[in-house]
Amino acid sequence: MKKIKNLLMILICSVVILSMSIASVLSADKGISYSERRELKQFSSLGETSILSSEFSKEVEKYLLDQMPLREGLRMLDSRIRLNVLMQSDANGLWAYKDQILKNDQPLNEKQVAYGINLMNRLIKTNLQNANVFYSVIPEKTYYVRDKFKHLKFDYNKLENLLKNGVEGASYIDIKDTLELSDYYLTDTHWSQDKLFETVDKIAKSMGSDAFIIPETEYEKHTLDPFYGVYWSQAAIGEKPDKLCYLTSDYTENAKVYGIDPEVLKNQFGVNDTLEKKVYATDRFGKMDSYDVFLSGAQPLVTIECENAKTDKELIIFRDSFSSSIAPLFAGAYKKVTLIDLRYMPSMLLKQFVEFKAGQDVLFLYSASLYNSSMLLK
């Protein structure tokens, strides 16, 4: 019996090790992990590090980790064991509550916020002197469970106080009460477009354009599924996917969406993209980030032109990814909505691409986490 046990030990463990090694060698390198939304390390990149450097073995390990066979299944196994066997409260900082996947937050970083405030003040002073400037904070979904989960660290009151005391020449719009946990996707960090009417109304009221906002009844709802949000892939705990929802109206259907001139985009930003875009780029669904359906995702500059809008007013939104889904809901009330993402568009170049005029409505609409990492803004 002992001999059989010993043989089985050698056989089973050798099969596990060798099958993984052989599969790893024989399988072609995967370029992208759609579930993790990142490019995977390639064998060819190993040549960039000298073999005489101790970094080389670290790079090899990174490559092997990225190209590990059954990677997705192994990641899910890790999360399942952490949550269900070891009874941990979270798996790699993520946990599920009422089907919502939530992520532990970071404490408020006052230095980062101060940087953001300085940048906003500089922009207001140099470009937006005669505009109607507003700013708001999009709460992360953990904001709505913080009474239950006291360990959450982000101090929203302090952030609001820092902004109110620091930002000059702009009015604060508090949208926290217009949202609730169920307004966010279960598996993603973002809000769902069909749940934003109260938020849009509050923002529009503050800017004096609420009379022209297109009512919910004029929209047609469409869904795309399965939508695997960013937390779904990070958590790897196998929660059910969402349905991505987008709303169309006459205004969104007839709107024209432009990015930056492709030549300029290529020369100045090193990016290849078309000039004309769509309000809803449904062909992006199921790619690396399905939320890119909204205005084709992250762009330095996007303009929505709506010829049949109810007013000739213009709205400029300094934004992060959340604004991609809320901006189309302003389309009927504004003839032109310009979205500027300062993570990709250096503020020094703004005048080259955007015409700032008196009377424009301007909204700095950033999520709490972006305020907390404002140094990403250029």
Add this chain to the structure above:
Amino acid sequence: MLFSSITFIYFFLPLTALYFLVPQKWKNAFLLLVSLIFYFSGEPVYISLLFISSVSDWLHGLYIESHRGKKSAKVALISAIVINVLLLGIFKYTDFIIATINTVFNLSIPLTGIVLPIGISFFTFQTMSYTIDVYRGEAHAQKNLISFATFVCLFPQLIAGPIVRYTDVAKELEERSSTIEKVSDGIRRFCVGLGKKVLIANLLGELCADFSQSQDKSVLFYWVYAIAFSLQIYFDFSGYSDMAIGLGKIFGFNFPENFNYPYISRSVTEFWRRWHMTLGGWFRDYVYIPLGGNRVSKLKWVRNIAVVWLLTGIWHGAQWNFVLWGAFFGVVLLIEKLCISKWLSRLPSFVGVVYTSLLVVLNFVVFNANGLAGVIKDFKGLFGVGDIPMVSYEALYNLKSYAFVMIIAIIGCTPYPRMLWEKVTKKAAVVLEPLGAAALLVISTAFIVNGSFNPFLYFRF
């Protein structure tokens, strides 16, 4: 290259399996070659130190044997020790000495920035023990450089022990066999060690990392951290030792045990008979006993204890908190031996274990502190000195999140899980043991793939 890495488990290990196809006379050369590849992958430049240390002690050993009984043999011994101590001193302690001089004399001598070569504390001690043993006549000098270099560079124990002495493996270097039983035992031991390291130590390490980054510390959080770190270092180091011993078995070596359930000790004296046993044994045989051990006057005996424990402290790291850590153990051992050993032996086992654990946990806070200032800060936190709350939400969250892991770890520090496993699997061991080992392998792989937190604490020594 870490044992708990994909590179090692799924690429390096299959490569080493060629060992079983290599003819007997080439087996040492093969092991030497793969060991050098192993070391080169982590320290491409400092591999030269391995050559220097190996060749130096090999030559010194040959010289000492051929001049046995003569004064020149003693000179050769001193020369070998000086070379090893110099290697260790230059690469491990230069900046520590400069920083201390700068602090004491208010100078600003620039630091050299020398990077600590992986495993230098281990392989210099191993080679020193060889030369000393040859001088003492306890070992014959190894005539074959390949065999000697294989002993020094043998990858399972090269970078983090156990500290294998030449006498432990001298016979096996000449002749050894890899039986099915040994290979099977080795694989089982490796998988258990991997599980201890990846599934327990790394998770507890995440808790310690959360603590150090926390801005919401409390007395409770300090104690949770102190206990978690004490468990982490045990599972980290004993897990690594298990993997090393297991790998040794696969290639036909019997390495000495390094841990024997230290957290069930009823005194600190007993703790050090169970913790990092090969280091304790090294200092006992090559420092304490040559100084006279306990067969000298009380004053000299106190001196001998002090020397051993200050060296033990400084061996662990070139920082003053390690010296303090060693000194603390030295003082406690003296108190136990001089005053309370009889009293301790009469105490119920449970009380003794609590007493020892408390002292060990507190001293591991010293061990892991960021210098002496960090020691003071951590102790203030542990005892609620200053403006620190008793409890914080983050402490409660982490305690809840890691409670089960900590309970598993605490139970895992005792022999009970092993006894239970042997009882449960008695009838079905033929299937359960291989499946258990394979499950540990797969689950550990999942944790390695999904997590980036995979340090190894003893690499810095």
